[in-house]
Amino acid sequence: MAPSNPPRDHHYIPQFMLREWAVDAGKLWRYSKPVPNKFAAKRVSTGAIGFEPFLYEVPGETPDKAQQVESRFMSSVDQSAAKAHQILLGNKDWSWTSITRSGWSRFILSLWIRTPASVQAYKAAIASLWGTTAPEIAAKYAELRKPEDPERFEDHMIARDPRIVEKVAMYLLQKSIDHAKVGERINNMKWTTLTLADAPIDFLVSDSPVMSTNGLAGKDAHIVMPVSPRRAFIAFNHDSTFETLQRVRELDFVKHSNKLVVQRARHFVGATRDDQRAFVAKHIGTAPVPTITELIAHKYAEDAAALETAISGS
Template sequence: MAAEGQRHHYIPVAYLKNWLNAEGKVCQYSRPHGKRVVAKSKHPSGTGYVRGLYEFFGVEDQHLRESLEREFMRPVDTRAAELLQEMLAGEQTMNNVEKRSSWTTFLLSLMFRMPEDIKFHKERYLRDWFKADPKRRKHYKRLWRPGMPNRVEEVIARMDPQEIEWRALDALIPLITNPRIAEFINRMQWGTFTLPFQVPALLTSDRPLILSGGLIDPDSHILLPISPKKIFYAVNDRRVIKFMMTCNPSELAFLINRTVTQQAVSYVFAQWDLHTEFVQRHMGTGQLPSLVERMQNNPGTLKGYRRLQRLRRKGLLP
């Protein structure tokens, strides 16, 4: 991952600000040297970022280099920040179609925007672009016209890897705004659940979204801690909501904290440094393949992903 460029926060600053303590900072747990967990007090703007993560490197025009961050990621996060404050204030954010769509885009961004996702996506995209398989040769024969190279391998050899990397970054937008996935999420039953004061505070991490196995099963659900005491949920069946409401609140907090900690790759966050032993025991022990990996390795979703790439190569998608 690039070491230069502007700070691009894959964990939005406005999201982490909900864990601010009386000192105006959050507690960041990480493993900078080996397996020992270290706690540091950080401002949300000073963590959860990679420089140049969404940058088009090699483009001389700085305005164009930052276009993905400026024109897509930042507006997604800005809108989500507004909706977060409404949810925390108890406003009826969920009933507005436009707001609902904006929040869904934010949730989807959390599934695709992490550094590991970006790295895997770029590598897979480059590999697919430079692969001359029989289907691609057959397709090229149909497209061939006099004056064009005789073999698709000649075309591939002339491709600029950096340009293909730019295309890979561009392809993040239709992945994050995927209408089929968004439709599933928008149809789910949404709400927030507030934990009692005496219950242990919720943690979050660089993999804060808790997803069930899929989105269409009756028990499917999405959970996201949005503050030390509040959870956003999206479910298909109200029985899942009933379970949360009747579950022992301390047990529910434990399950959520354990999951977001087990899923963590680099960071776990808390309001105060009270969880070192817990984080040490669970951090990174239950990492799942990213959604990008699951999509690209699943035969059904892989077919759709490759179709998306073909449409982009033909200029039929932006």
């Protein structure tokens, strides 16, 4: 049964992640650029960061159905990931089941796809591709079409449901997060964590926390993502890649990670302490990277293999 009060705020960075940085009275530092050339810093609760109202709303549905992407699908993604997160933090034994491992892989994939920029890219891509109906469908429609029906199948669908394009976009958003081949690639990587021992600064978090280098398929491919102020998740394909990362000085590693996380931020950077304010102010949003869905929309159009290709680099 759908909740009687469906969620209004849709979180693209879930609460269980942000709580790791909110260790001081349940608050963390939020850095942002609300308008160009204006930098803002404020201590906020986790509920005031990493969300956008009605981000995944399915238009034209009843309130319960309209919010099901958030209340059911994203909630399921985050619940599974929260269990895996506890393993990565060391709060549970490092013992992965197929469920917890797949749940974490799915979560990583979701962080690439569920952002406000990605949602807008999905909607724009579907709108631009709406006139490219498969020939067999177009032929079948022409065969069944009545004289009073629109000439094109696409126009027929819009006449039946004016919000069909946005609904299809939200459906494909969920299908992309559940992309089996990409999820399997992450599952098959080797996983570990790096815990900071001596570094005087913490890992920062942002709306773009997942750093992927060399795709997912290559020998040197790896993923780095902070999971707490003092710990990062690392996935890699070949032992030599991890050995190279281990040779990096701890402080250099966290500085490099933070620079990427901050440069790629579009909405916020989060921190436990205020000691990196100047660094964040200098770099925030200076090098945003296209989202996976933006790459698909701009380069791969309706290619069914686009998501896997764009992420894995294969």
